[in-house]
Structures are given as C-alpha cells and as structure tokens.
C-alpha cells in the first residue's frame with residue numbers, strides 16, 4: 277500500500293478506532309470533513325467560497341485544506357483573477373482518484389457492480405446474471421463481482437475504501453441487515469456478517485433507492501437544491517427524500533415508503549400483504565396483471581402491453597392511466613408533507629412515461645396543496661450502472677460522515 281493511501285484511509289475511513297492519527301486530530305475532524313464534502317460537491321471552488329458555504333472561518337478552512345493537500349486528497353488549480361477586487365483566487369478540487377469505492381446493486385435476475393472515484397465517476401463495471409435468489413448464491417455472486425472489480429484495478433485496488441451493496445426493500449443500514457425484501461423473498465439476512473471475511477475493506481448494506489438519493493445529493497440535482505425527492509417507478513415504487521441538507525432515513529430506516537401509502541382502495545392487494553398500497557396499482561407488474569386479466573391472456577408480455585396501449589387499446593390505456601393517477605396522487609402527498617423543490621421521477625417504467633405522463637401531472641396538480649404545487653417534476657431513466665454508482669456514493673458519504681461524527 278502506498279504511504280498516501282495508508283495515511284488517508286487511517287484518518288478518513290471506517291472501523292479504525294483508537295488510531296493515533298485520528299485521536300491527535302479529533303478537534304479538527306469536523307472542519308476537515310465539512311471542507312472535504314464541500315470541495316467534493318462543488319470543486320473547483322475558491323477557499324473563500326468554502327468558508328461561506330460551511331460557515332467556518334477562513335483560517336479554519338485554510339488549516340483543513342492544507343492537511344487535505346498534504347494527504348493528497350485535494351489539489352490546487354492555477355491562480356485565477358478574482359471576480360471582486362482583491363487577491364487572485366486559487367481554486368481547489370478533490371483529487372478524485374486518490375481513493376476508490378465499489379458499488380453493487382442486486383436485482384431479481386442480475387447483479388451490477390462498479391468501481392468509482394471519489395466523485396462517483398465509474399472506472400470499471402461488471403454485470404452478472406444471478407443463478408438464483410437463494411442467499412448463499414447471491415452472496416457468492418456479490419463476492420465474484422467485487423473480486424472481478426478488484427482484479428481489474430490491479431495495484432490500484434489498495435485505494436478501495438469500501439464496498440456498498442444495495443437491495444430493494446427494508447434495509448437496516450446500521451447493522452448491515454436486509455430485514456425484508458419482497459422481490460428477493462428474503463427476511464432478516466445478515467449481509468454484512470455473511471460478507472465479513474471476504475474482503476479487506478468495510479461493507480455497507482444500503483437500500484437501493486436511498487443509495488441513488490445519496491448519489492443525486494452529492495453528484496446530481498442535490499448540488500443546487502436543499503430539498504428534493506426521487507420517486508422510482510418499475511417493478512416496485514421506491515422513494516428517497518432529501519430535506520434541508522440530509523437524506524431522510526427515519527427512526528427505522530424506512531422513511532419514504534411511497535409505494536406502500538394506502539391510497540389505492542381496499543380492492544388492490546399488494547405483494548407486501550396489505551391492501552390499498554400505491555404499488556398494488558402502479559408497479560409494472562400490477563399494470564401488466566391488470567391488462568392480462570382484461571385481455572384474458574395470462575402470457576402477455578410487458579412489451580406487448582405497452583404496444584397495445586400505444587396503439588389505442590382502451591383496456592391497456594386504462595391500466596397505465598390508472599397507474600399514472602396513483603403515482604401523481606402519491607407524489608402530491610409527498611409534496612404536501614415534505615415540500616421538495618424538485619421531484620425526480622426515475623426507474624425502469626420511465627421509458628414508457630408517455631403512457632403515464634398526462635395523468636401523473638393532472639393528478640399531481642389536482643392534489644398538491646398551495647405552494648407545494650410549485651415543485652418541479654423532472655424525469656430521468658437511470659441505468660443499472662447509475663444504481664450501482666449510488667451504492668458507491670453511500671460508501672463515499674459514509675467515509676466523510678464517519679470522520680464528522682468521530683470528531
């Protein structure tokens with residue numbers, strides 16, 4: 277391991293209690309971490325702007341920046357003339373390849389992995405089909421994917437600070453446990469424990485939508501706004517909420533379960549076992565089920581269902597429009613409760629968004645209360661690589677947060 281990486285991982289990384297370096301710099305740690313986070317999100321940035329954004333004194337920023345430069349985590353750019361009269365400024369930015377993060381996302385049939393820089397730029401990616409959703413098989417596949425990524429890195433693998441593994445469902449991040457995943461049919465799987473001896477770096481277990489929200493917070497729409505939400509539509513309905521500078525997890529880590537808001541009436545039965553969930557009407561499988569029943573064709577595929585709807589079939593069109601109304605209602609409920617300035621609509625079903633869009637907007641406008649309706653709705657089709665990048669972002673965020681709390 278290089279001297280640079282060893283020093284920086286000792287100071288910034290996780291699971292190293294009692295390190296002499298960490299103790300020595302305890303008092304400086306919060307400033308160190310906040311400065312690093314600001315430069316990571318906004319660099320290249322002038323030191324004075326870091327001071328303004330963090331509320332730290334200019335002397336405090338300079339001290340933290342000097343230490344970050346010393347450790348090779350921040351680099352300086354050429355001097356530029358200042359916009360206002362005074363000394364020219366020398367912007368700083370994160371040396372993003374100084375440390376690397378692995379991100380993995382697990383779907384029903386497949387698994388995606390990436391290795392990224394500190395700014396979540398993807399260096400390598402790996403895709404594998406899953407042989408089964410049995411816990412042992414999935415753990416083996418995760419280990420294979422991570423191994424392949426570290427092999428691709430060669431000697432640079434020593435710069436890895438951790439691996440984030442994300443799943444859909446109810447995930448206990450603190451203990452590294454998937455409490456319940458309807459899609460994988462898992463309950464209480466101790467993922468971190470099962471992977472503990474496989475790698476030389478820490479493993480973080482995360483909910484997939486929360487991981488995607490962290491990536492957007494630091495490297496996407498969150499850079500310019502203090503409150504936003506992500507709603508994912510596809511096999512399930514997911515939601516990540518970022519308010520006043522933090523991703524909301526709640527006391528039990530399940531905050532933002534938009535798919536299970538009971539808005540759909542008692543006739544709709546959800547895969548979670550409850551009645552009336554948004555997901556029971558608006559997920560891609562619920563839409564397909566409804567069209568299959570109407571057409572008396574149990575083998576109809578999603579592609580065929582989409583074609584039917586686009587060609588003007590009333591039953592197929594109705595199923596998509598009913599889903600759109602439900603998603604708009606759920607989004608208005610979210611806007612009324614939390615008041616985000618932007619809702620990002622993402623997920624696999626966004627590729628068929630032409631079939632939902634009108635009803636989503638109508639329903640949102642009808643139910644959003646007062647100024648909550650000013651919320652901007654944007655759509656983006658995240659790729660699976662984006663989801664895996666989210667898992668890597670949760671590792672990066674954890675590294676910075678840990679430094680903050682240890683201080």
Ligand SMILES: [Zn+2]
Pocket residue numbers: 535536546547548549550553555
């Ligand atoms: Zn449900």
